[in-house]
Amino acid sequence: MILNSLLTFIFILLVLIMLAYLARHYIFTLTALYYRHGQPHYTPHGLVYRPTVSVLIPAHNEEKVIGRILQRTTELTYPKDKLEIIAIDDGSTDRTGEIMEEIAREHKHIKVFHRNVETGGKGKPEALNEGLRHAKGEIVFCFDADYYPQRDILEKMVAFFIDPEVGGVQGRVTVLNEPETLTTRLVALERIGGYRVDQLARDDLQLVPQLGGTAVGVRRSLIEFLGGWDPKVLAEDTDLTFRIYLAGYKIRYVNEAECYEEAVEDWRSYWRQRSRWARGHMQCAFKHLWPLIRSRNLRLREKVDGFLILNVYFVPILVGLAWILGATLFFAQAPQWTTLFWASLSISLYSATGNSAPFFEVAIGAYLDRRERIYWLIPLLLLSFLYNMLICSKALLDLCMSRAVGSKRSTWEKTLHSGTGNNYVNIAKQERW
Amino acid sequence: MSPSSTRYRQTFGPRREKPEYLHVATGAVVAFSLYVLLHGALDDSTIASIMIFNLLSVLLTFPLRGQLWCKMLWQGLGNLVGLAWNLIWLSLMASTMGEGGVFQILHFAIGPTLNFMWIVPVWSLGFSALASVERQKRRGRKRREAK
Numbered sequence: 001m002i003l004n005s006l007l008t009f010i011f012i013l014l015v016l017i018m019l020a021y022l023a024r025h026y027i028f029t030l031t032a033l034y035y036r037h038g039q040p041h042y043t044p045h046g047l048v049y050r051p052t053v054s055v056l057i058p059a060h061n062e063e064k065v066i067g068r069i070l071q072r073t074t075e076l077t078y079p080k081d082k083l084e085i086i087a088i089d090d091g092s093t094d095r096t097g098e099i100m101e102e103i104a105r106e107h108k109h110i111k112v113f114h115r116n117v118e119t120g121g122k123g124k125p126e127a128l129n130e131g132l133r134h135a136k137g138e139i140v141f142c143f144d145a146d147y148y149p150q151r152d153i154l155e156k157m158v159a160f161f162i163d164p165e166v167g168g169v170q171g172r173v174t175v176l177n178e179p180e181t182l183t184t185r186l187v188a189l190e191r192i193g194g195y196r197v198d199q200l201a202r203d204d205l206q207l208v209p210q211l212g213g214t215a216v217g218v219r220r221s222l223i224e225f226l227g228g229w230d231p232k233v234l235a236e237d238t239d240l241t242f243r244i245y246l247a248g249y250k251i252r253y254v255n256e257a258e259c260y261e262e263a264v265e266d267w268r269s270y271w272r273q274r275s276r277w278a279r280g281h282m283q284c285a286f287k288h289l290w291p292l293i294r295s296r297n298l299r300l301r302e303k304v305d306g307f308l309i310l311n312v313y314f315v316p317i318l319v320g321l322a323w324i325l326g327a328t329l330f331f332a333q334a335p336q337w338t339t340l341f342w343a344s345l346s347i348s349l350y351s352a353t354g355n356s357a358p359f360f361e362v363a364i365g366a367y368l369d370r371r372e373r374i375y376w377l378i379p380l381l382l383l384s385f386l387y388n389m390l391i392c393s394k395a396l397l398d399l400c401m402s403r404a405v406g407s408k409r410s411t412w413e414k415t416l417h418s419g420t421g422n423n424y425v426n427i428a429k430q431e432r433w
Numbered sequence: 434m435s436p437s438s439t440r441y442r443q444t445f446g447p448r449r450e451k452p453e454y455l456h457v458a459t460g461a462v463v464a465f466s467l468y469v470l471l472h473g474a475l476d477d478s479t480i481a482s483i484m485i486f487n488l489l490s491v492l493l494t495f496p497l498r499g500q501l502w503c504k505m506l507w508q509g510l511g512n513l514v515g516l517a518w519n520l521i522w523l524s525l526m527a528s529t530m531g532e533g534g535v536f537q538i539l540h541f542a543i544g545p546t547l548n549f550m551w552i553v554p555v556w557s558l559g560f561s562a563l564a565s566v567e568r569q570k571r572r573g574r575k576r577r578e579a580k
Contacts, residue, residue, distance in 0.1 A: 034451070363560050376558070379554040382553075
């Protein structure tokens with residue numbers, strides 16, 4: 001009897017947590033659609049703000065894509081006398097370093113730094129820290145090798161640093177190779193929901209817009225004060241987000257500053273990438289939850305949003321747990337009123353699809369983007385949810401295991417890029433965008 | 434997917450919608466009438482799934498810019514699909530009563546998820562249709578302006 005009551009209590013608690021996420025997603029969706037009183041998205045008084053900028057591009061065995069991004073940096077419209085590009089060859093064993101040197105020879109503002117095979121290749125944070133040591137710009141930007149930014153992306157993002165409270169700025173990530181496979185299409189959907197709705201709403205409501213690993217700008221003075229990127233954390237972007245907020249600064253999201261990414265093309269790569277994200281995010285949850293709750297630098301609404309973000313990768317596990325618990329309670333003849341929560345659980349299921357964006361958030365994002373034929377894929381997000389359930393469970397197990405054996409450092413699983421994005425860039429160039 | 438063409442523009446405003454409150458009210462009246470009509474005639478799980486669909490339509494599709502007839506058409510279609518889905522599901526359950534209740538266990542364990550198999554696709558298709566009608570309208574307007 002006591003056990004039954006305890007299980008019922010846990011079950012109801014789990015469902016309430018999921019309903020909280022559902023409500024949050026619904027608020028974000030409506031905000032992205034209708035809210036017109038968010039933070040201003042402009043530089044006041046028509047002022048043109050142009051500080052010096054350093055762009056860090058870390059790359060480890062990226063010979064298929066590194067040429068594309070370096071070439072693109074030469075096309076950026078930001079004044080060249082205020083711009084330096086720092087390419088970091090992170091112990092590559094392929095032609096990455098050579099390609100970097102070839103392009104750097106032709107363009108003075110591109111500098112290349114090589115890390116040797118013994119010390120390099122241990123993860124992006126270490127490569128970024130190496131780049132930071134050589135950076136001289138007031139604002140440090142970071143782009144991954146497989147990304148392709150808009151020509152005027154720096155102007156759009158830099159404008160927000162005119163506010164001294166802004167510590168970091170995040171641009172929008174859009175999938176470049178979307179038509180390639182079903183996986184890339186589903187990733188594109190997740191990105192639409194995650195950026196066009198989720199991040200924008202967080203910015204509008206003055207919550208906690210998250211820094212991603214790329215299309216990111218940070219004040220150099222701040223990142224140096226914080227001690228650079230933490231090499232022990234697998235999700236260095238989420239980690240930096242919370243360190244910035246805990247230090248009393250804020251982050252802005254710029255929807256118009258687009259950067260195109262080459263998304264993973266098969267489920268195996270998806271697994272590797274998302275496992276790293278999930279483990280990194282969970283590490284951040286363990287690292288920042290308590291400081292977040294205790295911090296005096298964050299308002300209550302920021303704390304609530306931060307709490308929900310930090311725990312987002314636990315949600316698929318909780319859904320699975322609640323499902324098992326609900327079925328157990330049903331067969332153990334629980335009171336009738338638990339049926340209500342059982343039904344609520346199914347509603348909550350879709351609140352945790354994909355990379356934290358539920359189906360209606362994705363659909364509204366696609367609608368706002370004036371997308372035409374993407375909606376029919378939305379039901380398939382259930383696939384990525386089920387996949388994420390496994391990924392997150394495995395990530396939690398791995399993390400617990402590594403903590404049990406006392407290992408503080410996690411292995412960085414590199415995402416492989418095939419370079420198919422190049423085809424889309426060529427098509428786009430012909431169409432002159 | 435075109436990058437901004439203005440080089441020194443520093444005003445960035447994302448696209449926003451203005452809610453169609455009249456459409457929302459119409460959709461809500463239809464949904465409520467359906468509830469009153471079907472309540473008592475059908476079992477609770479069928480009513481719940483149909484109402485979830487109506488809730489989604491009224492709160493997320495009806496406020497958007499677009500033709501009211503298109504929204505109502507998809508709301509009606511969705512309700513019909515939901516009704517058919519649940520009737521088939523319940524008749525399967527009734528016809529397998531004597532088979533040790535395996536289907537009943539299945540119904541309980543995965544029934545709510547299976548309901549989403551029709552709710553999400555029908556809602557997405559309705560959304561797609563709405564966007565498509567709007568697109569055609571925009572193109573027509575552009576063509577007229579060009580002439």
